[in-house]
Amino acid sequence: MTQTRTTRLERGRSALGPALELVHTGRAPTRAVLTAELGVTRATAGVVAAELETLGLIRVDSRPTAAAGAQGRPSHRLAIDPDGPVALAAQVHADGFRAALVGLGGRTVATAPGAMSVPADPVHVLTAVVEAGAELLRRTGRRCLGAGLAVPSAVAEPEGAALNPLHVAWPAGAPVREIFAERVREAGVLGPAGTPVTAFTGNDINLAALAEHRHGAGRGSRDLLCVATGHRGVGGALVLDGRLHSGSSGLALEVGHLTVNPEGRPCYCGSRGCLDVEADPLAFLTAAGRDAGPEVSLLRQAADLLRTEYGDPAVRAATGQLIDRLGLGLAGLVNILNPDRIILGGLHRELLAADPDRLRAVVADRSLWGRSGGVPILPCTLDHNSLVGAAELAWQPVLDDPLGALAGQREKRA
Template sequence: MTQIRTRLERGRGALGPALSLVHTGRAATRALLTAELGVTRATAGAVAAELEALGLIRVDTRPTGPSGAQGRPSHRLDVAPSGPVALAAQVHADGFRAALVGLGGEIVATAPGSMTVHADPAHVLAAVVEAGAELLSASGRVCVGAGLAVPSAVAEPEGTALNPLHLAWPAGAPVRQVFASQIARVGIAGPDGDPVPSFIGNDVNVAALAEHRHGAGRDAQHLLVVASGHRGVGGALVLDGRLHTGSSGLALEVGHLTVLPDGRPCHCGSRGCLDVEADPLAFLEAAGRAPGPEGSLLQQSIDLLRREYDDASDSSDSSDSSVSSDPSVRDAAHTLIDRLGRGLAGLVNVLNPDRILLGGLHRYLLDADPERLRAVVADHSLWGRSGGVPLLACALDHNSLVGAAELAWQPVLDDPLALLGG
């Protein structure tokens, strides 16, 4: 009896690690799960069966093996197709987006919201939570928690927005508290009937977490992510699988690296920071374009880049010479690439990452002229071209939403039975 109890306890202790392995795609079969956990085949089977009973994964006991394969294929492990979801949301300068995100980082449903973000966080967060509640009602799925991504440094553990420079919120706004109160008001409850737990994080920090678990940052030990969203520039660092947020959540405010000492004034009080020299507004101004009334500044900038470079590419493959490049757009792209490259080189010199991912507008600047950006980074780096760091585009659409959901999923990954075992 003691041996049976010990085996059962060992298996239950492996539930969280096993779920994390399936969640991140590192254990797609029971054989891989057995190897990764370092347990017996029987224990791995029992763990997988319990996770399936909790409605978290699906075990395919009769998978089809590749043609000509020897032996019986191992049981396949997948995320349960109708399993629980996390409510995820992102607030930005032009409004918000709400989503439902399942295990594996899968976005199940999403709803954008365009609105002016008032000084009172409750105004936009009420709309965020109501949109999320509608998505949940339509899906009929269980909610395990709610995560929110905001364009501000976030004080830990209290969840206050310390410097929301591109929102009208006051410094120190108690965003997590307001978010939680809106969830309770709308009545978004978990399996136990209580309001689901709420979490908040900086938008680029949580995007980096999502990319490390599900995107272009997998297997990186020292992952640096730099991105320009709707306004401003942010950065994040993942070290050995964990976000580095500093002593109080303020680490990696890369937007306030100076790249033009005599540049335009920044909200932080300095001049020529990446935040104001390499974001969508800076790109539109460099291209001689006035921000339009429709769509976000980010989308306007992306559309302008795509039209220019896609049209030029199409023209080069045909005899149609009616499509000509716009020098002002190309010059603007090169200007921002040079500014971004100098900032990235400074970060390489300080942090020595093994991979850099670029998101938002920067992802499209990399696509526009990757060799130029890599050359600028190499020319300004202490290690030069011989020590070049790979520059890659972020792979996930809406990675801040996926990352916000990761915050909500983490307690389940830590202890599935505690939250879903009844």
């Protein structure tokens, strides 16, 4: 490395993380855009991009070509290295669990077949899902830089305990992060330095919101509200000024326990008529007069019913009922949080597609001053967004400090 390049890299070292995040989220498709976004010289941006390429994280187009009709010098295109490292992502939900390998850019590299049952002992299910992920790593030969787990529960910080796993038969306060980390160590999932990768855990809807904000329907939003059904219950998450807001101890946005029908169904929390039991897949199937079968997940049963039998009067009435309940809850959240965008996942995405005007009208009618009623309401766009979000937890240390995260790899190459 020449002295000039060394000097430029020293100046640009602090820009490595921000540069990688810009490419990771698709906001810097070319070196020219990267230069402008970082506020550095073109030469420094070139050295930073080259260093990220040396680390095996991105690829820089060596022969840039100008787009048709473009003016000026063509810029080198930047892209995530498709053969680069991955994060092991795992998700547990009420109807099963799944493991995947997710690369930078939110791209799923490999997915293990999902399981359809969740043992009451969290050790058993986390052992199974980590083993599935470790097998994917062995089969693909990919480098792993971290592991992330999404669970259907509020996760208390800093201990990583699942406080209220209402829809899986785990004990309250189960130390899921500790168990997950132990299983990752036992499975021999090693990072660049040859030591076990760091394991992270978060609430599934929080992680879905994080993934959608970086790679999906929430991209470009500053204050993003996400509400989704999951396989059971209703969850919510908030991204404020680009960062996931989890509150002082990880318990923010438990929106499932907003009361939307005071005379409604008893909720697991001890209250009555909460969103959790008034606007989830089981509530929809019940309102439509359909029995929930054990052979397919509740979310899939409800979504399939809505898509294929919307003309049935009972299904249409159930749709309207859930939209009204959901809209009431969203209006309350809009009045408190004033988001600039709302995204809906799970069954709520299907409800939005079925009757978008009705849902938006309910939110507008209940929102203050009329202005809040105009907030865009959009469907989530990522498949398995909680899995992608779990990977985002594992990617964050790399985005913060690429050189530090890959120090062991650099030593081996040297």
